[in-house]
Amino acid sequence: DGGITQSPKYLFRKEGQNVTLSCEQNLNHDAMYWYRQDPGQGLRLIYYSQIVNDFQKGDIAEGYSVSREKKESFPLTVTSAQKNPTAFYLCASSPRTTSNYGYTFGSGTRLTVV
Amino acid sequence: AQSVTQPDIHITVSEGASLELRCNYSYGATPYLFWYVQSPGQGLQLLLKYFSGDTLVQGIKGFEAEFKRSQSSFNLRKPSVHWSDAAEYFCAVGNTGGFKTIFGAGTRLFVKA
Numbered sequence: 001d002g003g004i005t006q007s008p009k010y011l012f013r014k015e016g017q018n019v020t021l022s023c024e025q026n027l028n029h030d031a032m033y034w035y036r037q038d039p040g041q042g043l044r045l046i047y048y049s050q051i052v053n054d055f056q057k058g059d060i061a062e063g064y065s066v067s068r069e070k071k072e073s074f075p076l077t078v079t080s081a082q083k084n085p086t087a088f089y090l091c092a093s094s095p096r097t098t099s100n101y102g103y104t105f106g107s108g109t110r111l112t113v114v
Numbered sequence: 115a116q117s118v119t120q121p122d123i124h125i126t127v128s129e130g131a132s133l134e135l136r137c138n139y140s141y142g143a144t145p146y147l148f149w150y151v152q153s154p155g156q157g158l159q160l161l162l163k164y165f166s167g168d169t170l171v172q173g174i175k176g177f178e179a180e181f182k183r184s185q186s187s188f189n190l191r192k193p194s195v196h197w198s199d200a201a202e203y204f205c206a207v208g209n210t211g212g213f214k215t216i217f218g219a220g221t222r223l224f225v226k227a
Contacts, residue, residue, distance in 0.1 A: 004157075031213070040123070042204065042217040043158075050213075090157055097213035100146045100165055105157030 002027045006091050006106035012114045013078065013085060021076045021109045023091035029104070031097040032074040036060060037088040037108075046089075049074055050097045078111060086113050116141045118207050120218035127195050128226050135190040135221050137205030146208035147188040148215070149179055153201045161203075164188065175199070200225045 004025045013019045025032065031050050035043040045058030049068040063082025068074050078085045088110050092103040117140040127133050139145055146165055150158040162173025169181040179190045188205060202222045208215040 006157075035217075040219055042118075042219040045214075048213065092158075100163075100208060102148055102160045102163050103150075103158070103215070105150075105159070107157045108155070110155070 004091055004093055004104055004106035006089075006109050008109060009107070011109055011111045013111060014114060016080045018077055018079050019111065021078070021089055021091075021111070023074045023076065023106060024072055025074075025091075025093045025104075026072060027093055027095075027104060028071070029093035029095050030071070031094045032068070033092040033094075033103065034058075034064070034066065034074070034076045035090045035092065037090055043090065046076065048097065085111055087111060116145070116207050116209055116214070116216045118205050118216050118218035120203075120205055120221045122221045123219075124222040124224065126224040126226055129197050130194050133190075133192045133195045133199070133223070135203050135205075135223070137188045137190065137218060138186050139188060139205070139207045140186065141207055141209065143209075144183075146215075147179075147181060148206040148208070149173065149177070149188075149190045150204045150206060150217075151175075151201050152204065152220075158204060161190070195223075195225055197225045197227070199223060 007022045033048045034046040047066040049055040065077045090108050091106040094101040119138045148163045149161040152158045164171045164181045202220045204220045205218040
């Protein structure tokens with residue numbers, strides 16, 4: 001079945017470390033997104049990508065970086081510059097970036113700073 | 115600018131009772147509107163979407179939503195709630211021709227026996 005796979009499900013980061021969250025899709029979707037979810041705040045867009053080798057900042061990109069070297073993959077790196085990284089991170093995809101398609105989401109990665 | 119408001123942080127409904135979750139949006143033109151559901155520790159699943167045409171939209175799991183332009187609302191309904199419907203529900207709005215989708219803060223649904 002087609003879908004989005006996020007790994008790991010749980011991730012622990014020490015202060016000053018960079019960590020990378022994986023997101024892979026086999027839906028042949030062009031567009032991919034990273035969202036951050038905090039309790040009571042809904043979803044906030046970190047980065048999005050419309051095509052391979054291209055990506056754009058979302059509303060809260062500071063302290064994060066991404067790459068899109070393959071259509072199927074859109075990993076997110078949480079850098080040490082992100083001061084409050086503890087959150088639930090969701091990867092999503094859609095056939096195109098135009099917002100009429102709706103998204104397919106992965107099952108998320110919960111990141112905790114220890 | 116687009117915005118989405120879900121006035122109810124949480125709602126408790128008895129199993130078998132009807133459900134209505136409220137969503138109000140702000141957008142200058144006819145928006146794209148969505149409802150998603152999220153079970154604890156999981157990603158979001160698309161329940162239904164509205165683009166144009168019939169203002170009553172049917173979705174999966176027995177849910178429906180009605181677009182009311184005059185009230186800037188897109189409320190989600192279900193005639194009879196099951197215990198498995200307990201989850202968090204998100205309303206979202208997308209801008210016509212653009213990429214950006216804005217999510218509401220969510221409404222958590224509790225179902226009591």
